[in-house]
Amino acid sequence: MSLLLAAAAVGVVLASSPGRAQSEETPESLPDFPGREETFGYCIGCHSMKVVGRQGMDRPRWDETLTWMTEKHNMPPPDAEMRKVLLDYLAQAFPPAAPAQGGGFVVPFAPQQ
Numbered sequence: 001m002s003l004l005l006a007a008a009a010v011g012v013v014l015a016s017s018p019g020r021a022q023s024e025e026t027p028e029s030l031p032d033f034p035g036r037e038e039t040f041g042y043c044i045g046c047h048s049m050k051v052v053g054r055q056g057m058d059r060p061r062w063d064e065t066l067t068w069m070t071e072k073h074n075m076p077p078p079d080a081e082m083r084k085v086l087l088d089y090l091a092q093a094f095p096p097a098a099p100a101q102g103g104g105f106v107v108p109f110a111p112q113q
Contacts, residue, residue, distance in 0.1 A: 035089030
């Protein structure tokens with residue numbers, strides 16, 4: 001009985017922890033453009049969409065990144081039609097950002113120019 005109560009208490013603590021609900025990502029948490037659900041489905045299996053959202057790249061860099069993810073990280077290669085959907089979404093939803101003062105943060109695993 002005490003084990004059951006302890007498990008219930010842990011569940012209550014976890015459910016009420018600050019930030020818990022915010023950490024659950026859904027397609028609706030992303031910018032609303034065509035291809036949002038497909039892009040979410042492709043990316044979320046391996047990493048948070050917050051990682052994607054911080055990249056801010058143009059279409060050629062997103063294209064290079066998809067190639068890199070399939071070659072180096074075993075992402076299932078999208079067919080030509082799906083690749084276009086993904087690239088259209090990524091380029092529109094996460095375009096290049098203005099450089100931050102001081103050079104900004106460079107993602108170590110993104111393809112470098």
